[in-house]
Amino acid sequence: MTGVVLAAGLLGVLVGSFLNVVVHRVPLGLSVVRPASRCPGCGHEVRRRDNVPVLSWLLLRGRCRDCAAPISVRYPLVELTTGLLFAAVTAHVGLTWALPAYLYLVGITVPLTLIDLDVRRLPDAIVLPSYGAALVLLTVASAGTGDWGALLRAVVGGMALFFLYVVIVVVKPGGMGLGDVKLAGVLGLYLAWWGWDALAVGAFLAFLLGGFVAVPMVLFTSAGRKSKMPFGPSMLAGALLALFVAQPIAGWYLGLVGLPA
Known part of the structure; x- marks a missing residue:
């Protein structure tokens, strides 16, 4: 299993390199395929050898080969973070039919979080196609496991969280x-497929994490109560976190109120 987790981490680093392009271009309405990446300082096309995730940034010391313009450290950080999330989800979900679905969830979590932080927007170009992708991937997962109840639960949970x-x-x-x-x-689709406890905990964590961010901003910065604060990152973080902690949290809560876990 260790080899699979390491392979997933490497795949995540490669995916993270593409997600950097998504984060930059999607809010501008640009294609994520063409043209090839260029230095914003001198306009030179990035060479293939300078486009190796993380390693190229380190070898170039964070600067363009042609004009020495600085390259943001966010690029390798996004690549590394995506790799770590791919590895963590793979270790938790395991080499199962559900793994591709939850790796896709990571794949949209990273760009949506950064875009919402940057421009206070969750682009339809990413969110809306994710409904179809989630339904297809979760259907494959249910077909592979024979658990069609999980798919029904996912649809009901997705609708429930949407209408909430x-x-x-x-x-x-x-x-x-x-x-x-x-x-x-x-997010409701993914959480409910995992379980009702994940749906409940994921929904709760979104507001809890949002409060952790909002309260200090209101109290200690110039942001007022009516300031628009991005909530998408809290929703996404809460959903991913729920995959790992929903079961123990639900068990603790049910034990607290005297109900069987």
Whole structure:
């Protein structure tokens, strides 16, 4: 299993290199395939040998080969973070039919988090196709395991989390964006397929993590209570975290109220 986890980590680093392109181009409405990456300083096309994830940045000492313009450290950090998340999810989910689905979840978590932090937006170009991708991948997972109840649970959970966010938007207009509502349905699919406990814990963690970020910003920065703060990163982090901690948290809570786990 160690070899599989290491391979997944390496794959994640490679995927992270592509996600850097996604983060830069999707908010601008540009193709993520063409043209090839260029230095924003001198306009030279990035050579293949200078496009090796992490390693090229280190060898170039974080600067363009042609004009010596600085290359943001965010590029290798995104690659490394994606690799670590791929490895962690693989170690937790295992070499199962569900693994591709949850690696895809990581694959959208990284760019959506960064884009929302950068431009306060969750692009439809990523979120909406993820409904189809999630349904296909989770259907394959259910077919492979024979657990069709998990797929039904995923659809119900996706709808439930989507409509929960719709109610929040209706009750408190401006409290969150429509992008958050659209993302909620995608996350609901993944969380509910994993289990009802994951859905409940993931939904709760989103608001808990959002509060951890919002309260200090309101108290100690110039951000006011009506300032628009990105909620997508908290939703995504809560969903991923729930995959790892939902079962022990649910067991602890049920034990606390005297119910069988």
